[in-house]
Each structure stands twice: as C-alpha cells, then as structure tokens.
Amino acid sequence: MRAWKRYPLLVLLMLLALLGLAACGGGGGNPGTPGTPTQPPAATTGSLALVASGLPAGVNASVRVSGPAGFQQDLGGSQTLAGLAPGSYNVAAAPVTAGGITYTPTPATQSAVIVAGTTASVTVSYGGAAVNIALSQVAANLDNPTYLTAPPGDSRLFVVERPGRIRIVENGNLMSAPFLDISARVLTAGEGGLLSMAFDPDYARNGYFYLYYTDAQQNIVIERLNTGSNPNLADPTSNLVILRIPHPTYTNHFGGQLAFGPDGNLYLGTGDGGGAGDPFGNGQNLNSLLGKLLRIDVRAASAAQPYAIPAGNPYAGQAGRRPEIWAAGLRNPWRFSFDGAQLYLSDVGQDRREEVNISAATAGGLNYGWNTMEGTLCYNASSCERSGLTLPAFEYEHGSNSVNGCSITGGFVYRGSAIPGLQGRYFYSDYCRGFLKSFLASGTAVGEQREWNVGSIGNVVSFGQDGQGELYVLSARGIAYKIVRSTTP
Known part of the structure; x- marks a missing residue:
C-alpha cells in the first residue's frame, strides 16, 4: 500500500515543509528586513580644464594657475587639473615668442570658480604677430659710459662714466652738472675706473646709493654715499x-658689478686679479675675495661696522675661508643681474669660451669652475676634475679670429611693459662684435636664441635698466640707446 494512503497526514506535513523551504530559497531561515543601499561619499574637490589654442605645433603656452592656500601651477598647453580645493582661481597667460613671432593670449587673465564635484573650463586663445626692435638714442657725448640705472619708478636715467662721474638724463636731456664727480679718487688705468652703481632698496627714504670703483692704489672699492x-x-x-x-x-680683471639681490643684501662680482689664466689661483682660493661673487649686509652700515655677514653665507665661521664669499670660480664677472628668484651671471672667458651661468638666487656655495674650466672646456688639463663644479647654462665659442666674439657683455631679462613680446628674454652682447642677442631660459635650459637686427652699435660696454624695467645699451662710442619697438623686420 502506498505511504500516502496509509499515512495521509504525515505526507501532507512533509509536502508543506518542502514548499516552505522552496519559498525561502533553500536557505533555511528568515532573510530579515532589507538594508539601506550604500551611498558614495560626497566629492570634496573639483577640476579645471584649460584649453589653449592658436600656437604652432611644438610651441608651449605660458599659463599660470593660482588659487586658494597658495596653490600655483604652470601649464604649457591644454590640460585638466584635478583634485582642486573649491574656491576662486586666477588664470594668467603670458605672451610666447617663437620664430620671431610673438603670440599674445586672449584673455590675458581670467578667473574660474571651482565647485566640488564639477569641472570648470577656461580657454586661452593665442594670436601671433612678429616682434621687432630698434635702438633709440637717448644720450650722446658721454665719457666712457660703463653703466645705466635708476631707482624703481624714477623717470630719470643715471649714467655712470668711467673717469668717475655720474650723469643724469631727464626728459631726454643730458644735464650739464653731474650728479656726482669723484674723479679725483678714481684710477682708470687698464680696466679700472668707476664701473657701476646701485641704489639702496630703501633709497626713497634714506637717499643711499653704492659705487664700485678702483682707487689710486688699484684697490677695488665699494663705497656708500647719499643724495643731498x-x-x-x-x-x-x-x-x-x-x-x-x-x-x-x-690692471685687468677688476670685475665691476654690484647689485642688491631679492633678499636685500648687496652682491659684488670681483675679477680674479688679472693676468692670463689666473696665475695666483684666486678663483679657487676661498681665502681670497678675488674671482668671487660676494654677499654682504649693508643695512646697518657704519664706520665702526661697514657691513655684516648675512645668515646663510656658505663659508661663514669656517677657518681659512672668507665669510663674504657667496660663489667662487669666476674669471671676470663684468656683469650679472637678478630676475626675480634667479641670478644671471656672465663670466668673460680666456681664449675660447664666453658663458652665462643661471642659478637660483638662494643657491650659495656654487663653484663656477675657473680656472679648472673655461665654460664647459677643461682649461687646466692636468687637474680637470668637474665634480662639485657648476657648469654654465649657456656658452659660445670665440671661433676663428674671434668671429663670434671675445668678451661677453651680460645684460638683463626684459621685464618692462612697452614690448610685451620680449617678456622673459635675457639680452646680452659681446664687446668685440657689438651684436644684440637674446635667449629665453626655462630653469637652466636655454631656447629661442635670436640675434636682433638693430644696425651697428660699436663695442657694447654694458646694458642698463631704468625705473620702469625698460632696457638700454651703452656703446663705447659714448652713446646710450634704449631698446624700443620697431615695425621694420
């Protein structure tokens, strides 16, 4: 007899149990109350998409993005920045020059608001136009001009003359009465003379300025005076x-430059003492102030203590080493200049190479190599050990019969406003060839080299910079020229 007939109640109960298991999915238990679905965390940052257009292939844009909490990043083209804190960001674009054409950005500045979880977009469009310059005469009949400068914002030009005078050019006129005449105590033998001047950073209040000259005993003299x-x-x-x-x-290699750095200290570039090949070894002698870049603090100068040693000078407190030394290994640093946080230092070569060294203004203790090296060439072949030396960012060969030049005249990075297409270009010349050239440096990498068609200048002695950041060229012909915009290629 079948089981369901004999035990109908038992079979029914078994069927009900099986049905219950099936209803529970075979899991054997109550699944409970369904939970709340997990939500992704709320976004805390946003993004900025930059689109840069209008530049030729291979030419980078120059865009700086700055924002909250000191954020700053430079971009060379279209890019999306992610992970930005919410807030307002400034997008500033600078002109770019390539192949003699300057590409101007539109807009030059704009803002973007970053909202968490979203992407803001900005566009910079570049348009190109050729940049050409000329030289405009601002003063003539100068007596061996060696330098030109002015206090920031001042409309006058102060022109240093090698015999010991400083002349003022005001409203295009060379004033007959010199600003200063110390010719009675200046030696002009060889390469000596009144070689440069620098206005105190606080000149508007204290009236101080500083001179670099050679005296009757052939010493290098740094002197402070004040305006009456x-x-x-x-x-x-x-x-x-x-x-x-x-x-x-x-009577050669006196150096000749003094300038205040961005730290407010006074920097001096001294020659190696003269002769050929640094016969006394001053460039590498850390117990000599010759062949060096020096850094001193003159803010509290007095007869009792004319200068102090700034904190951070690399050889301060070291026996047998002069605490004034900031950098060593120089032959004849006739001209150097600061551009913001960077130092451009040109060093005149011996027989084959002229050089420009580019470093952070805060980098003390560098050794530029002379007389072990002349540029990147070994000068002293018996001891050409390069370890620990800082080699130049830029150099050029003299060439046969000095076809390329023989004595570099370093200048400035253009930061004026009259010719935006020149922004960031470092200008230099050569005393023997009288050309006008420039390059653009990114860190210590040099590009966009160009020779400018400005006609005959003669022997270029020095460059100058006025109170508005415009640049000047001084010729041994006794003429001061201003670099200006030209419509002629």
Whole structure:
C-alpha cells in the first residue's frame, strides 16, 4: 500500500515543509528586513580644464594657475587639473615668442570658480604677430659710459662714466652738472675706473646709493654715499667705505658689478686679479675675495661696522675661508643681474669660451669652475676634475679670429611693459662684435636664441635698466640707446 494512503497526514506535513523551504530559497531561515543601499561619499574637490589654442605645433603656452592656500601651477598647453580645493582661481597667460613671432593670449587673465564635484573650463586663445626692435638714442657725448640705472619708478636715467662721474638724463636731456664727480679718487688705468652703481632698496627714504670703483692704489672699492637736498646732486663728502679689496700687480680683471639681490643684501662680482689664466689661483682660493661673487649686509652700515655677514653665507665661521664669499670660480664677472628668484651671471672667458651661468638666487656655495674650466672646456688639463663644479647654462665659442666674439657683455631679462613680446628674454652682447642677442631660459635650459637686427652699435660696454624695467645699451662710442619697438623686420 502506498505511504500516502496509509499515512495521509504525515505526507501532507512533509509536502508543506518542502514548499516552505522552496519559498525561502533553500536557505533555511528568515532573510530579515532589507538594508539601506550604500551611498558614495560626497566629492570634496573639483577640476579645471584649460584649453589653449592658436600656437604652432611644438610651441608651449605660458599659463599660470593660482588659487586658494597658495596653490600655483604652470601649464604649457591644454590640460585638466584635478583634485582642486573649491574656491576662486586666477588664470594668467603670458605672451610666447617663437620664430620671431610673438603670440599674445586672449584673455590675458581670467578667473574660474571651482565647485566640488564639477569641472570648470577656461580657454586661452593665442594670436601671433612678429616682434621687432630698434635702438633709440637717448644720450650722446658721454665719457666712457660703463653703466645705466635708476631707482624703481624714477623717470630719470643715471649714467655712470668711467673717469668717475655720474650723469643724469631727464626728459631726454643730458644735464650739464653731474650728479656726482669723484674723479679725483678714481684710477682708470687698464680696466679700472668707476664701473657701476646701485641704489639702496630703501633709497626713497634714506637717499643711499653704492659705487664700485678702483682707487689710486688699484684697490677695488665699494663705497656708500647719499643724495643731498637737491635730488639731482649727490653729496660727495658723505662717502663711507664699505669694503676695500687689494688688487695688486695687474690692471685687468677688476670685475665691476654690484647689485642688491631679492633678499636685500648687496652682491659684488670681483675679477680674479688679472693676468692670463689666473696665475695666483684666486678663483679657487676661498681665502681670497678675488674671482668671487660676494654677499654682504649693508643695512646697518657704519664706520665702526661697514657691513655684516648675512645668515646663510656658505663659508661663514669656517677657518681659512672668507665669510663674504657667496660663489667662487669666476674669471671676470663684468656683469650679472637678478630676475626675480634667479641670478644671471656672465663670466668673460680666456681664449675660447664666453658663458652665462643661471642659478637660483638662494643657491650659495656654487663653484663656477675657473680656472679648472673655461665654460664647459677643461682649461687646466692636468687637474680637470668637474665634480662639485657648476657648469654654465649657456656658452659660445670665440671661433676663428674671434668671429663670434671675445668678451661677453651680460645684460638683463626684459621685464618692462612697452614690448610685451620680449617678456622673459635675457639680452646680452659681446664687446668685440657689438651684436644684440637674446635667449629665453626655462630653469637652466636655454631656447629661442635670436640675434636682433638693430644696425651697428660699436663695442657694447654694458646694458642698463631704468625705473620702469625698460632696457638700454651703452656703446663705447659714448652713446646710450634704449631698446624700443620697431615695425621694420
């Protein structure tokens, strides 16, 4: 007899149990109350998409994005920045020059608001136009001009003359009365003379300015003076000698530049003492102030203590090493200049190479190599050890019969406003060839080299910079020229 007939109740109960298991999915238990679905966390950052257009292939844009909490990033083309904190960001684009054409951005500045979880978009369009420059004469009949400068914002030009005078050009006129005449105490033998001047960063309040010259004993002299009650006349009796550096034997390689750095300290570029090949080994001698870049603090200068040693000078407190030294290994750094946080230092070569060194203004203790190296060439072949040396960012060969030049004249990076297409270009020349050239540096990488068609200048002695950041060229012909825009290629 079948089981369902004999035990109908038992079979029914078994069927009900099987049906219950099937209803539970075979899991054997109550699944409980369904949970709330997991939500992704809320976004806390956003993005910025930059589109840069209008530049030729291979030419980078120049765009800086800055924003909250000191954020800053430079972009060279279209790019999306992610992970940005919410807030307002500034997008500033600078002109770019390539192949003699300057590409101007539109808009030059704009803002973008970053919202968490979203992407903001900005567009920079570049349009090109050729950049050409010319030289405009601003003063003539100068007596061996060696330097030109001005206090920031001042409309006057102060032109240094090698015999010991400083002349003022105001409203296009060379004033007959010199601003200063110390010719009675200046030696002009060889390469000596009144070689440069620098205005105190606080000149508008204290009236101080500083001179670099050679005295009757052939010493290098750094001296402070101040302007008198008449702003066009200095007080020649106000002189305070800051530093006197012996320079015996030879009448060449005096150096000649002094300038205030972005840190407010005074920097001096001294030659190696002269002769050929640094016969006394001053460039590598850290117990000599010759063949060096020096850094001193003159803010509290007095007769009792004319200068102090700034914190961070690399050889301060070291026996047998001069604490004034900031960098070593120089032959004749006739001209150097600061561009924001960077230092451009040109060093005149011996027989084959001229060089420009580019470094961070805060980089102390560098050794530029002379007289072990001349540029990137070994000069002293018996001891050409390059370890620990800083080689130039840019150099050029003299060539046969000095066809390319023989003595570099370093200049400035253009930061004026009259010719936007020149922004960031470093200008230089050569005393022997009288050309006008420039390059654009990114860090220590040099590109966009160009020679400018400005006609005959003669022997270029120095460059200058006025109170608005415009650049000038000084010729041994006794002429000061201003670099201006030209419509002629």
